[in-house]
Amino acid sequence: MQGIERAYCDVCINALVGAWRALMEACASETLRKVAYGKGKDGDTLGLDAITELTISGRLEAYDKHAILITEELDSQAHRRWPTDSDPIKQPLMFFCDPTDRSIQLEAFFRKISQNDPTEKIGTLLERCDPVKVWEEMFEAPATITASTGAITCVRKGEVVFSVVLGYITGMLYVASDIGVFAYKLKEFSDPSNEQLTLTRIVHEGTVLPFPCARQLHYSPDDCKRFVTFLGKEGYLENFNDSEIFPREIKSDKYLHHTKPPGPPRTLYLSELQGEQYGRVGFILANGEKIGEWMHWLAFVKYAKNKEGEQALRAFEISLERPWTKYGMLMSTSPAYSLFCRSESRTYLDISRLQHFERPSQFRCMMVVLRHDNECILHVLQQHQYREVTGFF
Numbered sequence: 001m002q003g004i005e006r007a008y009c010d011v012c013i014n015a016l017v018g019a020w021r022a023l024m025e026a027c028a029s030e031t032l033r034k035v036a037y038g039k040g041k042d043g044d045t046l047g048l049d050a051i052t053e054l055t056i057s058g059r060l061e062a063y064d065k066h067a068i069l070i071t072e073e074l075d076s077q078a079h080r081r082w083p084t085d086s087d088p089i090k091q092p093l094m095f096f097c098d099p100t101d102r103s104i105q106l107e108a109f110f111r112k113i114s115q116n117d118p119t120e121k122i123g124t125l126l127e128r129c130d131p132v133k134v135w136e137e138m139f140e141a142p143a144t145i146t147a148s149t150g151a152i153t154c155v156r157k158g159e160v161v162f163s164v165v166l167g168y169i170t171g172m173l174y175v176a177s178d179i180g181v182f183a184y185k186l187k188e189f190s191d192p193s194n195e196q197l198t199l200t201r202i203v204h205e206g207t208v209l210p211f212p213c214a215r216q217l218h219y220s221p222d223d224c225k226r227f228v229t230f231l232g233k234e235g236y237l238e239n240f241n242d243s244e245i246f247p248r249e250i251k252s253d254k255y256l257h258h259t260k261p262p263g264p265p266r267t268l269y270l271s272e273l274q275g276e277q278y279g280r281v282g283f284i285l286a287n288g289e290k291i292g293e294w295m296h297w298l299a300f301v302k303y304a305k306n307k308e309g310e311q312a313l314r315a316f317e318i319s320l321e322r323p324w325t326k327y328g329m330l331m332s333t334s335p336a337y338s339l340f341c342r343s344e345s346r347t348y349l350d351i352s353r354l355q356h357f358e359r360p361s362q363f364r365c366m367m368v369v370l371r372h373d374n375e376c377i378l379h380v381l382q383q384h385q386y387r388e389v390t391g392f393f
Contacts, residue, residue, distance in 0.1 A: 024123030028114030038073030088158025158348030288331025
């Protein structure tokens with residue numbers, strides 16, 4: 001990364017740590033009340049959503065008021081300054097952010113741990129229990145992947161520069177950049193040194209997070225077919241079936257590991273965090289999901305290495321001949337509508353294509369991310385002539 005890019009990475013780390021601390025310092029009842037913020041005007045935004053987003057947007061804007069931040073709540077504001085030039089060199093710095101992923105589960109978790117003391121700080125309540133154990137009993141393991149997170153991804157001049165993902169329950173922070181993919185455990189929420197965290201410190205004090213290949217894990221063909229995607233609402237199963245990754249005679253749940261998985265940290269199912277005891281996963285899929293769910297995967301695809309130091313992951317975009325729609329948005333895109341573009345000898349992300357959307361954060365895509373040596377699924381994707389986009393960003 002260039003010096004300016006490292007500085008922006010430090011700012012994003014600080015913004016997410018600030019959001020985490022703000023959440024930890026809030027009392028439980030404050031996080032669980034409905035607020036008149038963004039979509040809250042329609043009555044569905046809670047304090048836990050607003051607290052994180054306001055902290056992140058405030059810190060990024062304080063550092064660079066010209067950078068564009070895209071979230072579901074703020075994309076209408078960002079749209080007014082959206083780049084119109086398809087030349088990526090002329091496009092402004094952009095941050096894609098999911099301030100609180102899995103907020104429904106997080107709300108249920110906060111209600112459970114605060115039922116006897118709703119006025120206590122969330123951070124204190126977490127210290128009084130085993131939050132990882134409680135989360136995994138309520139939902140699923142491992143919490144290092146499945147627990148609620150905040151995430152920010154930086155796109156500059158048509159390229160993904162880095163992604164930062166922070167687990168609000170576990171205090172684990174993951175950074176994917178050209179230095180590699182690193183994991184770092186934050187100190188207790190009241191420790192002010194968390195606010196001084198930088199990429200340099202994470203690299204020096206954190207650990208490299210490997211993404212083992214199928215060969216290293218001794219995966220069988222059936223193991224390689226095990227996958228994680230979202231099938232939890234109407235239309236998603238039909239959309240997945242039309243991809244024909246599996247023959248229609250095979251029910252999707254034969255190889256399905258999770259139907260309502262997390263969004264931003266989903267690539268971590270392909271890391272060593274998904275230990276043998278949690279089940280084997282061969283690939284993950286964005287099943288016509290919004291851009292805030294899968295944009296954060298791209299940095300991990302770009303920078304993740306296996307234990308031999310080789311590129312660990314590959315990404316393919318699925319284009320359906322007759323795509324489904326969700327709220328008027330295509331759930332899969334052909335190359336003509338895709339953000340993954342090729343111009344002469346260059347490949348890049350063309351964010352300007354979202355200028356025509358009133359709500360850019362609602363843009364959807366079908367994308368498969370798999371281990372680089374998962375030949376079982378790789379051959380299926382190639383047979384359907386789905387486009388590999390690994391080198392486009």
